[in-house]
Amino acid sequence: xxxxxxxxxxxxxxxxxxxxxxxxxxxxxxxxxxxxxxxxxxxxxxxxxxxxxxxxxxxxxxxxxxxxxxxxxxxxxxxxxxxxxxxxxxxxxxxxxxxxxxxxxxxxxxxxx
Amino acid sequence: xxxxxxxxxxxxxxxxxxxxxxxxxxxxxxxxxxxxxxxxxxxxxxxxxxxxxxxxxxxxxxxxxxxxxxxxxxxxxxxxxxxxxxxxxxxxxxxxxxxxxxxxxxxxxxxx
Numbered sequence: 250x251x252x253x254x255x256x257x258x259x260x261x262x263x264x265x266x267x268x269x270x271x272x273x274x275x276x277x278x279x280x281x282x283x284x285x286x287x288x289x290x291x292x293x294x295x296x297x298x299x300x301x302x303x304x305x306x307x308x309x310x311x312x313x314x315x316x317x318x319x320x321x322x323x324x325x326x327x328x329x330x331x332x333x334x335x336x337x338x339x340x341x342x343x344x345x346x347x348x349x350x351x352x353x354x355x356x357x358x359x360x361x362x
Numbered sequence: 363x364x365x366x367x368x369x370x371x372x373x374x375x376x377x378x379x380x381x382x383x384x385x386x387x388x389x390x391x392x393x394x395x396x397x398x399x400x401x402x403x404x405x406x407x408x409x410x411x412x413x414x415x416x417x418x419x420x421x422x423x424x425x426x427x428x429x430x431x432x433x434x435x436x437x438x439x440x441x442x443x444x445x446x447x448x449x450x451x452x453x454x455x456x457x458x459x460x461x462x463x464x465x466x467x468x469x470x471x472x473x474x
Contacts, residue, residue, distance in 0.1 A: 291467075350420060355404055
């Protein structure tokens, strides 16, 4: 089992619909969870962070965390063509070794007009 | 604020050549990172520095060395480049390990 699993996609979603991106992780000690967006040829940029079970909303983005199920998701409402990018999931455990500072391989999202 | 800067943006090396990738941040962050990104492999950590004077190996450290010169700068050195080191290299910084990371624009390295 990979330490961080994401469906590689591409996930194709019509403009205006909800895009749902999922991530599972194996390290039960993870305390912080980050979602990064990466446009093709660019560097990753943070879009959401979540630390507690439940939902966290920021504009059109909602992060959902379920530590018992080791699952974190990102919902994008009213999807726009500018949301087309790769989304990387990054759980963090402050007490693990540096070799465990990892990112998921990412889900490629494509918003079709 | 420039954020995280990296030089060079592009580099072509021959097998066996050496080079140093430079990274600097102006956000007064304690932690700095070097990653490589290959198609289909995602971001993989090469080295991590929790603070000035400390470095730790990440997932793929072989063939690389690092120097945390001061709080602002973190360099990555390839002593004898190999074609397997062809990749895009990103430097990042954060306040701490469990804080969000800010990435530089990347260095696209080709080793022939």
